[in-house]
Amino acid sequence: MGKKVSRRQFLTYTLGSTAGFLASGMLFPMVRFAVDPVLKKGGSAKYVDVNLPISQITQEPKAVQFVIHRKDGWYEPENGESLTAWVMKDESGNVRALSPVCKHLGCTVNWNSNPQYKNQFFCPCHFGRYEKDGTNVPGTPPTKPLDKYKTKIANGRLLIGPVES
Known part of the structure; x- marks a missing residue:
């Protein structure tokens, strides 16, 4: 036993x-x-046609709106989510697309909106400033540069993808 x-x-x-x-x-x-x-499963990085011919992109930042379709938790807007990007060409002619969301507290930055700070992105919430290339001005509230979107050119038109990591 x-x-x-x-x-x-x-x-x-x-x-x-x-x-x-x-x-x-x-x-x-x-x-x-x-x-x-x-x-x-990793979602494939999708690029969105923003309906902007490359010929209309200059060195002056231009706000471009586009719609993406993504699921956020359980919520997926039926008509997609509207986003904005500041689009411009840099000195070497490459297209750059910057997110308008300030890295300080998430407010929206605008180009040349404050006469005191010409040729800069300005955040009116806490007076954050960014240079034209998206880098933050030292001594202002944002501690990081603006996010950059991936870009592609197809058939003479601009395609905007996800934020670069």
């Missing part, structure tokens, strides 16, 4: 098993939260 289990051992095993079961129930959502982004 096998070894008998004492009452104390039985109680220890029962309480240990119950505690382990409850702990796993609490830890599972945390582990899933951490692992889900890694296991999720």
